[in-house]
Amino acid sequence: MLILLLGIVFLHVADLVLLFVSTIVSAWTTGSTSSSDLWTNCTRSHDGLLCEPASAGEWIQAVQALMILSIIFGIISLVLFFCQLFTLEKGGRFFLTGIFQILASLFVLSGTVIYTVMSPQWVPKTEAFGWAYILAWVAFPLALISGLIYVILRKRE
Template sequence: MLLLLLGIVFLHVAALVLLFVSTIVSVWRQNGSYTADLWQNCSITGGACLTGSTDVWIQTVQALMILSIIFSFLALILFFCQLFTLQKGGRFFLTGTFQILASLFVMSGAIIYTVMSPQWASPKDSFGYSYILAWVAFPLALISGLIYVILRKRE
């Protein structure tokens, strides 16, 4: 049972770390000479960074990514609280709901970025590793959320 709990916590923390990295690091879109993310656009050769776009869609992606981090962090705290307060046989519905919401937020943010970014980006640009990490964090958060919903507390 302890091994199962450690695996679930590890999966949750892995998804949370991926959400942090994908939101903070400046490589959602890259080219040979610059990188762009949710917050700023940086030149690789000159090292200068400019404030990113202020369009409504990018602000929506920023908000969704921040919400996904908040909900995933709250789900982790709720899991530990429920682990000690939930009665025997109870399920971790609240924890699972928060984690599933976090996964839906990151999925929505990545979809909006995918659909809207070609309007302002060059055709030679490619998606960076932060964008890919966001897509990897989505199924990890969804799977851990579903595990929480299925999981029952045992003595």
């Protein structure tokens, strides 16, 4: 049982790390002379690096909010898991933890879908999706899987 709990915690922490990195790093879209993320749109020129804030519209603010909410709900879910681990009666399920983690996964899904659909309006067509964007997509199934595991998991002695 201890190995199972350690595996679940490892999966949860790995998901949180992916969410943090994908939200912070400036590599959601990359090109030879520019890169964009949730916060800035940077272009290299002979004068240096020119970065504009991500104020292109409400959609980028929605993506920012959804990614931050996913991190917050993921952290709350991890704290709830440890609280329920010590307070839940034998045979109980980690429903609350699972619900928060599933909500975190849905926030990631919503944010990445909005970015996928709306980024051509803000990002030059010569850019491709970057590795931070891919990390966000990888974080979605990890969060969903860990949330489902929490819902299924029963507390044993």
